[in-house]
Amino acid sequence: MGLKDEAIELHRNLETVEAALKKLTDLTDQLQKEYNLAKRGSPFDRYDKLKVMIKACVEGLNSLSSSQDQGRKVPKGLAAAARAFSDAQEKLDAHMTIKKKYSGMSKSELKQACDQMKTQIEKNETRTKAIEQLIKQLHVSYEQSKQHMPRQRYQDMKTMVKTVVYDKAVTD
Numbered sequence: 294m295g296l297k298d299e300a301i302e303l304h305r306n307l308e309t310v311e312a313a314l315k316k317l318t319d320l321t322d323q324l325q326k327e328y329n330l331a332k333r334g335s336p337f338d339r340y341d342k343l344k345v346m347i348k349a350c351v352e353g354l355n356s357l358s359s360s361q362d363q364g365r366k367v368p369k370g371l372a373a374a375a376r377a378f379s380d381a382q383e384k385l386d387a388h389m390t391i392k393k394k395y396s397g398m399s400k401s402e403l404k405q406a407c408d409q410m411k412t413q414i415e416k417n418e419t420r421t422k423a424i425e426q427l428i429k430q431l432h433v434s435y436e437q438s439k440q441h442m443p444r445q446r447y448q449d450m451k452t453m454v455k456t457v458v459y460d461k462a463v464t465d
Contacts, residue, residue, distance in 0.1 A: 296403045300395045303410040310417045313357075317424040318463065320353045325458040340443065343450040350457070351432040354425065423462035431457050 324346055331342040395403060431453050438449040457463065 296400060296407065297392075297395050297398075300398075300403050300407050300410070301391050303407055303414065304391050304395075307410050307414050307417075310414050310421065314417050314421045314424075316357050317354070317421060317428075320350055320357075320428065321424060321457060321463045323353075324350045324454060328454050328458060336447065340447045340450075343447065343454065347431060347435045347450060347453065350428055351435070354428045354432075420462050420465065423460070427457045427460055427462065 327342065327346040327349075331339045331346070334342065395406070398406065434449070434453045438446045438453070441449060
């Protein structure tokens with residue numbers, strides 16, 4: 294594999310990793326927004342809202358995981374085949390644009406671009422895994438909190454949400 298091919302492959306990987314990270318940060322941003330809005334209500338309303346927002350965040354992670362699995366399935370039917378063809382055409386167009394971008398670069402520029410993309414991919418993958426782990430821990434903690442009395446559970450849920458929303462992986 295040549296340096297240009299490596300740059301193209303790294304560019305695609307970077308786009309994929311960035312898209313996954315964006316979806317997760319959208320989930321945590323929504324959680325933070327809802328948490329801040331919930332502060333205005335009565336404690337009883339906040340208790341219910343905390344439950345709903347935690348469930349929504351966990352379900353969001355689960356739906357992201359299941360949508361990635363569904364993306365690997367073969368389309369059936371005429372409409373699905375047309376959509377697959379359209380997607381393939383868009384990927385081809387994107388590939389040609391990326392190829393054109395890297396074809397005008399010198400070897401040293403390509404090497405520098407590859408190194409930067411490798412670093413960015415590694416950083417984004419680490420952050421993605423950390424956010425996924427935070428949301429999974431949120432789910433585990435939420436399930437464990439069901440054993441507590443409502444007042445203690447309310448405090449636990451607040452702490453859980455704050456842990457996710459204010460974590461360094463989320464705020465970077």
